[in-house]
Amino acid sequence: MKTFITILSLLAFVGTSAFAQFPGGRPGGQGRGDGNGRPNNQQQTPTLNLEGNAPKGNSKITGFVVDEAVTTAVEFASIALHNKETNKVVDGTMADEKGKFSLTRVAAGEYKLVITFIGYTDKTVDNIKVEKGKDIDLGVIKLSTSTKQLDEVTVTAEKSMIEEKVDRLVYNAEKDITSKGGDAADVLRKVPLLTVDLDGNVSLRGTSNIRVLINNKPSTIIASSIADALKMIPSDLIKSVEVITSPSAKYDAEGSGGIINIITKKSTIQGLTLNVDAGAGIRGSNLGLNGSFRKGKLGVSMGGGGRAFYNRAGTSLDQSTLVNGNTVLTKQTADAFDNGLFGRYNLGFDYDISKNQALTAGVNFGTRNFIRTQDYTTNLYTNNVLNSIAYRNVDSKDLSNSVDVNLDYIRTFKPSQEWSVSTQYSKSNLKNNFLADLLDDSKYTTSRQRNLNSNVNQEFTVQTDFQTPIKTNQMFEVGVKGIFRQVNSDFSYLVAGPTGDFASDVRNPAGLLDYSQNIASGYLSYTYSTKNKYTFKVGTRYEYTTIEAKDQVKNIDIPAYGNLVPSVNVSKTFGNTTLKAAYNKRIQRPGLQQLNPNFNLANPQNITIGNPSLRPEITDNFELSASSNIKKVYLNASVFGRMTNNSILRLSAPSDTLIGAIVTTFENIGTQQMFGTNVFGNFNITPKWSVNGGLDLYYNYLEGQIQGADGKSMLTSNTGVVIGGRLQSQIQLKNGWGIQAFSFFRGRQVQLQGTQGSFYMYSVGFRKDFKNKKGSLGLATENFLGGMVIRSTLQSPQFNQTSINNVYNQNVKLTFSYKIGNMRMVEQKKTKSVKNDDVKAGESNMNN
Structure with a gap:
């Protein structure tokens, strides 16, 4: 028999009947999705019989939900508290992005807890006895992956085209009909806060000094020209676009206007x-x-x-x-x-x-x-x-x-405590040539005139990050990073008669540029x-940059410089x-x-x-x-x-x-x-x-x-x-x-x-x-x-x-x-990768 996953019923469950009566509402006060651009999914359509006027007390039930295979958090799992005697649901909530959940104002009595999430077998924690005024910590609760075959998936609710999250705005491009058959520039034109001109040059709140990432990763072609890079990405491959106007210390210090992160479609x-x-x-x-x-x-x-x-x-x-x-x-x-x-x-x-x-x-x-x-x-x-x-x-x-x-490694020690090492090598080759007849x-x-302009841009990045929770309401993050860049440009201008016989030794003007840039950085962040x-969320980042540059005749003196980059983000719901x-x-x-x-x-x-x-x-x-x-x-x-x-x-x-x-x-x-x-x-x-x-x-x-x-x-x-x-x-x-x-x-x-x-x-x-x-x-x-x-x-x-x-x-x-x-x-695996956010893109003068 075909299995149908009806998201609309779930949204009705978590958005009206349940949370309308829960004192805490959704984690973080967010009214849509999970805070990370994903819908709130459930493995099956739940039956919710919430007891009217259920008694409230002063006890609390807490715990963490993790995947038993990889011990990583199961984000935004649904939690339902049942009265053991009547089997009716009396309270409920949703785990946060760290897998943590908390039920407050629980009255004394005997209960059972049912935890559900798409891709996992339902988990029941039985024989929970709550005494007046005493809290219960259930610790780590492990869910096992469901391997049930899906013959057909029917989605009956639509994700919002635009979602505003705790630290970013998300445009769900996969919902866009008119951008199909175009490129990334066609998608970005529709994202709030962004402006994309007809050449593909992007600006955020009036400035083109931004950093564009693809799946949280940089590319040397973006460093050369954002407009060029956007034309390489077909719009059909884009799942969503994230606009981060106030990046934390964890992100590279570059991009004065903010960061645009293009998320492409991935299989789960x-x-x-x-x-x-x-x-x-x-x-x-x-x-x-x-x-x-x-x-x-x-x-x-x-x-x-x-x-x-x-x-x-x-x-x-x-x-x-x-x-x-x-x-x-x-x-x-x-x-x-x-x-x-x-x-x-x-x-x-x-x-x-x-x-x-x-x-x-x-x-x-x-x-x-x-x-x-x-x-x-x-x-x-x-x-x-x-x-x-x-x-x-x-x-x-x-x-x-x-x-x-790229090659990335991640190790998880316990929910939300993890260490990662990420490496990436990028190289781009650019030729901007023209042939002119007078x-x-x-x-x-x-x-006749000819311009030959060849550029090679190389970049190697290595970084390591560690994060750990402190108690239940704090997070500490630390990391170090090194970026090693090499830019080489060779250009010449040739002239010839009407027959087009260009003399190879006539180069006027001609030149080259060898440009090396190395950046060492480290950051601390506390939430x-x-x-x-x-x-x-406060943090600080320090970056030290050294540059060596020379043209065809001399070295170009560019002193090294260091920058301390603080960041402060405060929110209240x-x-x-x-x-x-x-x-x-x-x-x-x-x-x-x-x-x-x-x-x-x-x-x-x-x-x-x-x-x-x-x-x-x-x-x-x-x-x-x-x-x-x-x-x-x-x-x-x-x-x-x-x-x-x-x-x-x-x-x-x-x-x-x-x-x-x-x-x-x-x-x-x-x-x-x-x-x-x-x-x-x-x-x-x-x-x-x-x-x-x-x-x-x-x-x-x-x-x-x-x-x-x-x-x-x-x-x-x-x-x-x-x-x-x-x-x-x-x-x-x-x-x-x-x-x-x-x-x-x-x-x-x-x-x-x-x-x-x-x-x-x-x-x-x-x-x-x-x-x-x-x-x-x-x-x-x-x-x-x-x-x-x-x-x-x-x-x-x-x-x-x-x-x-x-x-x-x-x-x-x-x-x-x-x-x-x-x-x-199956569960979408958590990964860490390189994020270089630090180069001002050039401007293109091309139309399409």
Whole structure:
């Protein structure tokens, strides 16, 4: 007979009948899920006959629930207290993330305790005799794994699209219909607090100085460019996205704005499975295959996905510069066609060495191939008189691949007491090359140019962590970590005649960069919870950084530096409302694209060059927030402040050698202050229909040094208010049908020398689940009313620039998914892994 797991009945059990009458409510005062992004599951639908007006006393029953095989905590198991004589349930609760549970105000009498959780056999603790005023500690209660075969799993309740946890906000991307067939950037655009522009550059509360992790782990490709990395991850592989605005001392000190953790789908079943996801659209197509096998102590997973896209774009550029007292005006237009092929693939192993020891290993490979064909027409005017017309056809290739290898060990001594050792090696190879043909008025090639830019980024990390509970309401954590990085960049600029015979010895300019960065760090963290629902988490982290750098002719002097990074998080729960206050200090090291001194001359009127002498930013963050559940409505509101010194800012100025050109680089020249608010709400109109949306509003102040009209340095500042928002709704209909709509808007972004244009996006999607729940077919459309026009400006006493980007991003896509295999529920093993959160990502100038 088929076994059905009806989560809706469980939620009704833990959310209404039981906890409405329990004095403690859910652990930690959280009204949804388990505090870690997982639903509250039960092995079977319980029958709850709660005695009316059950007598209350002053005794307490406590204990820990663990897995008997590995002695790790069984998080959020359901606990029911039965009157032994009547067999009626008189009280109940849920174990916390450490497996601990507590029943208070228990009256004298004889009872039995029934503990249930999905994947485990029910456990009954009998003959519990409570005496008036005396507490009972049941100690460690072990649950055995259930090996019952599941022919079919029917889910009758839906996890919320967005959940607000104790220390993070979780966006459950697997519930998103319209993002299927896209990439990670399409998913992140819908996450509250985040903004993702059309190039894939991510910002959190107005700052792009953030750290992005994949399954709690870093990758060298992310260190090079977040935008590149997001294009490698198909949206179908993403389970959820976690936004951590106030990281504790346990996290690396880097990422001044916070941390984004992308959780990919993992198998928690025993047996053999295979998932297929595919899609086709007028802008892109995708294909993904993911399989897993688990038997006994060994688990193996293998899979990945790829995405191809094709799109048109158009740009225009108007800029004026002051050259030797003359005004040079540049008017440029360009048509572009983009082709891209991206993918990410993985192979993972986990092995249970013994009951309390586990070993995990994995290899992840990512690839990104982006090719752009662009035709420029450039008119140069001197004092309003046309001076020249230039035609330029450019083929750009941005090619990269990355590999991440990890090996992790964890040993559990008792519930919540564990020691782990984690290692990871990452390597990425990047090539940013272009070939340009210069044409005359008759469109014949007169000369050719080529830029070769090869980069290698390597990183090795080793860390060890230990945590132990103190009594029942305290936790102590300590750890040390070492990160060893090596960046190598080699670039050259070649010229040739119309035949394209490039002389290998003509390298002008040419150069290289060898950059080594070593970081040694250690942290202490302490958590204390009180009976009246205050939680305090304090910690400090110290990081010491040494850097060696040299170019083709000399060593670059960058002194070593040390940073002490404290963090304080306080929360208080009042019924269904939780208040939080947080402070932390963060640092932001420059990323590869900001360090790379290569001259990018694909467009000689708009040049970008890195700066290998950059030093880190230092930021102080403050945050106050409140969240509450009011019947069917969930609300979250926060105010925040951020103050950054030695800020890394983009600085543009006229070229000394190319007439009419603007050169942009990066400098530690700025001070940045930002104050704002975020408001987010979710309304469950019916169990099958929900609407959520949010508003972001912040004030930004920037101050830094730029070049004045006389070429000398001068102090300037810029201020502005930035507003953004999102609105989303999803409906589950009968017969497996679902509908989802999404819209997003971001206003003008303030920069030191101007503004970055506003933009908006919207989408509508439909999905039909097959009757056996093993597959689905969907149709989604994006920006179907037309493309977008984004207008950005830069200005200073020496120049003015206006750029317009026309993005033709209308899209219609058909998606398909199917799952096959035998399923047997097992516990998802607890693992520890490397978490590097410390490099400022470069910015991409590519559209898709």
